[in-house]
Amino acid sequence: MKQNILVINPGSTSTKIxxxxxxxxxxxxxxxxxxxxxxxxxxSLSEQAPFRKSLVLETxxxxxxxxxxxxxxxxxxxxxxxxxxxxxxxxxxxxxxLQDSPIKHASNLGxxxxxxxxxxxxxxxxxADPVSVDEFSEVARISGLKGIERKSLLxxxxxxxxxxxxxxEEKKDFSKVSLIVAHLxxxxxxxxxxxxxIVDVNNANDGGPFSPxxxxxxxxxxxIHLCYSGKYSEKEIYRLVTKHGGLISYLxxxxxxxxxxxxxxxxxxxxxxxxxxCYQIAKExxxxxxxxxxKVDAIxxxxxxxxxxxLVSKIKDRVDWIAPVKIYPGEKEMTALAQxxxxxxxxxxxxxxxx
Numbered sequence: 001m002k003q004n005i006l007v008i009n010p011g012s013t014s015t016k017i018x019x020x021x022x023x024x025x026x027x028x029x030x031x032x033x034x035x036x037x038x039x040x041x042x043x044s045l046s047e048q049a050p051f052r053k054s055l056v057l058e059t060x061x062x063x064x065x066x067x068x069x070x071x072x073x074x075x076x077x078x079x080x081x082x083x084x085x086x087x088x089x090x091x092x093x094x095x096x097x098l099q100d101s102p103i104k105h106a107s108n109l110g111x112x113x114x115x116x117x118x119x120x121x122x123x124x125x126x127x128a129d130p131v132s133v134d135e136f137s138e139v140a141r142i143s144g145l146k147g148i149e150r151k152s153l154l155x156x157x158x159x160x161x162x163x164x165x166x167x168x169e170e171k172k173d174f175s176k177v178s179l180i181v182a183h184l185x186x187x188x189x190x191x192x193x194x195x196x197x198i199v200d201v202n203n204a205n206d207g208g209p210f211s212p213x214x215x216x217x218x219x220x221x222x223x224i225h226l227c228y229s230g231k232y233s234e235k236e237i238y239r240l241v242t243k244h245g246g247l248i249s250y251l252x253x254x255x256x257x258x259x260x261x262x263x264x265x266x267x268x269x270x271x272x273x274x275x276x277x278c279y280q281i282a283k284e285x286x287x288x289x290x291x292x293x294x295k296v297d298a299i300x301x302x303x304x305x306x307x308x309x310x311l312v313s314k315i316k317d318r319v320d321w322i323a324p325v326k327i328y329p330g331e332k333e334m335t336a337l338a339q340x341x342x343x344x345x346x347x348x349x350x351x352x353x354x355x
Contacts, residue, residue, distance in 0.1 A: 002071040002123065007337045008056060009076040010109040013039075015052045019065060020338035022345060029334065030059055045104045046112075053113045071345070073118040074337045075110025077130025079103045082152065085133045085160055085198060086352045087340045090115040090125040094354040107131075126351070128340030129156040135197040140291075154189035154201045155303070161336035162302045162328045163193055164343075170298075178292045180285055180323070184303035184311070185331060186213045186254060188281065192288040200291050202284055205242050209280030212254035212305065215245025216280065247273065256305050278311055282318035289322045296323035303331055 004027065009016040013036075019028040032055050042048045060067065075090075078098045088094065090111045098108045111127045118125035134152035143150045159181045167174045175196045183189040187204035188211040202208025202216075210216035218241070227237055240249075248254050250273045251262070262270040289296055299319055305311055306329040316325050343349040 002069060004069045004071060005338045005341050006067075006070050006073045006114075006117070007075075007334045008073065008110055008114050008117075009333055009337065010052060010106045010113065012106050015056060015113075016334060017056050017059060018334040018338070020335070020342075022071070022342055024335065024339060024342060026335070028063060028065060030063070032056070032059060045106070045108060046099050048106075049109050049112045049116070052109060053116055056113065056117070067121060070118075070121055070123055072124050072126060072341050073114040073121075074126040074128060074341050075112070075114030076107045076333065076337065077127035077132075077157070078108030078110055079105050080130055080132050080354075082132055082134035083130070083354070084135055084352065085129055085156060086349060087126050087128040087344045088352045088354045090118075090127060091354055094127070097354075126341055126344070128337055129160050131156060133198060135199060137199050140200040151203055151206070152198070152201055153203045153205060154191055154198070155183035155185070155187070155204065155331075156198070157333060157336050157340075158183050158302055158331045159189060159191050159193075159198070161332070161339060162300050163196075164339065165328060166298055166300055166326055172297065177297045178295050179298055179300060180288045180292070180296055181300040181302065182281065182285060182315075183331075184281065184301060184305045185211070186304070187211050188214070188216075188284075188303075190281070190284045190288055192291040194292060200288065208284050210246040210277055212247045212256060213243055213245060215241040215249065247277070256308055256311065260308065260310060274311075275314065278314035279318070282315050285315070285319045286322065294322070299323050299325045300328060301325060302328045304329070306330070 003022055005020045007018040014031050014033050016031045018026060020026055039048060079101050080097050094111055095115060098111050101108050114125040131153055133156040136152050141149050163179055163181055164174060167177060179193045181191050181193060188209050189201055189204045190208060191198045191201040207217040247259060251259055251270055259270055259274055263274060285299060299322060301312055306327060312327055344351045
């Protein structure tokens with residue numbers, strides 16, 4: 001009987017695979033590691049697809065997983081053109097755009113591998129909630145300088161999964177609630193959801209609060225001066241603000257546990273930087289409350305660093321006057337992808353067609 005969902009999540013040095021039943025129970029999970037030497041034999045990202053697919057199939061065979069039980073296959077959504085949130089059936093147009101994407105990210109292989117496996121089994125393949133989801137209102141796109149537009153780029157998968165989780169727990173209609181969901185990880189996305197749509201967000205690479213790795217919003221003139229100082233190339237500046245900003249820039253680590261340990265040992269500078277990050281997160285949540293005109297059903301904190309009770313407490317102290325705060329720590333990508341397909345199967349959401 002076809003009842004299980006195969007989930008495929010390619011990363012830069014691994015391919016995670018999982019199997020779920022339609023009641024969201026995890027049957028099987030494994031992460032296949034790829035060495036630098038293994039991947040360096042391929043000239044392009046697209047060339048990795050057959051190699052990774054073969055390892056997925058070998059792993060399923062090794063664990064005696066019966067592929068005849070698969071009802072659908074879903075891959076991690078890659079970097080596509082702007083699109084609405086939801087679950088999309090993979091088609092030829094999507095495959096082409098994933099292959100031709102100017103940004104070469106391992107997640108682009110998710111839909112490609114899912115489609116190839118599904119075609120052999122004569123079942124449907126999907127992706128869901130890629131980072132390029134764009135449901136901005138027109139006013140949210142205006143930046144302040146003509147020719148530069150604010151863009152939507154966010155941790156859509158985890159944000160929507162936890163918005164649905166909140167609605168399920170509180171018995172609320174997803175299409176009617178107003179939420180602020182803050183994904184708190186190496187990058188930070190804080191998004192207001194109005195009647196189920198993500199109508200604004202700080203682009204985690206371009207602005208908002210600083211995070212363990214990213215610089216967030218910076219003073220314009222000082223950044224321009226740095227760009228023309230002669231010390232950095234364009235690529236180095238980009239890396240500085242997206243990979244070596246935030247906690248790394250100030251404290252030399254992106255590990256919040258190390259920061260909190262240092263604070264406990266009396267490091268006052270680490271305490272100041274940590275409190276500044278919490279302050280900026282709370283300030284962005286407050287800004288997004290104005291997008292919803294103050295009518296906020298709940299604030300949801302999720303992502304890896306939401307495991308920190310100290311961080312959560314400091315944010316709550318500043319924002320719980322806006323709305324009740326719910327904490328869903330971690331980022332369960334595999335479960336979130338399975339849930340996206342299950343919502344379609346159960347007709348909670350309609351499947352979307354990519355064009």
